[in-house]
Amino acid sequence: MSAQIIEREGKPEYAVVPYNEYLELLALAEDAQDAADASAAMKELAIGEDETVPGDIAERLITGKEHPVKIWREYRGLTHKASACP
Secondary structure, eight states: OOOEEEEETTEEEEEEOOHHHHHHHHHHHHHHHHHHHHHHHHHHHHTTSOOOOOHHHHHHHHHOSSOHHHHHHHHHTOOHHHHSOO
């Protein structure tokens, strides 16, 4: 990697890198963030702070053809009364 260091008052202030190297660094940073996010999600699943949603439920929610409350109520096996706010 080649970088030009620009100093201000004798201290490094900026690093200028060729654009293709910048894109490579950006991709690596995004991959690292994706890995960190995936790890955090797996930890949340493991300790019960999150849950997975079956594909058919996700598809029904995404299509928007049904009310989301209806979909979740059916998925959770709740009655209308049980899903209402107190």
